[in-house]
Amino acid sequence: MMKFRRSFLASTVEEPSLPVSPAIAAPFAAGLAAGLDPDSASGRELAAENRPQRTLTSLRSRWLHRLCPVCGHTFRPGDEVLVSPDGQVVHDLPGLRCHSGHTEAAAGRVQAQAFFVGLAEAWPLPADVPLVRLEDDHWLLAPPRAGFRRPACRVCGHSFRPLDHVVICPCDPVNPRCRVAVHRDIFRQMHCYDQWVQGKSRHCLAF
Secondary structure (H helix, E strand, O other): OOHHHHHHHHHHOOOOOOOOOHHHHHHHHHHHHHOOOOEEEHHHHHHHOOOOOEEOOOOOOOOOEEOOOOOOEEEEOEEEEEOOOOOEEEEEEEOHHHHOOOOOOOOOOOHHHHHHHHHHHHHOOOOOOOOOOOOOOOOOOOOOOOOOOOOOOOOOOOOOOOOOEEEEEOOOOOOOOOOOEEEEEEOOOOHHHHHHHOOOOOOOOOO
């Protein structure tokens, strides 16, 4: 016991700090601050350069879960976006080139569809629950109209996009009794159905 206490006390003793040149300390401190608060750092860069900047949506992004003003889809983690100097954020990824003022519904869709088909063949989706892959004409992809939002997952809250895999009527997916849908998309790491199944309450998502 005494040996353990000595080693513990020895490990907690602070070693003397070495002198650091100001030429190294200042850039290091700035980089550390930017890494700890990337959104503020991005804002400073935009203000200084007065130009749009492309970046990736992260769990720390202020626009996460908000709606794109052009397409009406939510911003998901990993989404490429364009941030304007005035702070407006729009999508900038294949199929959602919202910075040009419109969405390119067909742009990159053929390649994306071929990619996911090949991925499904190499890595089959679970067969225990019926899955629906959302194609362009599916009713869950209806655009926002009359002030309503796009249809969205009842678990994660993100809007449904083309080629998403979903479960319709989680309570009874074999014989759906409602139009409520949730993600079960292992390719996009959206395990909403499984999270709901593993939940303690498992209440009906239609209410």
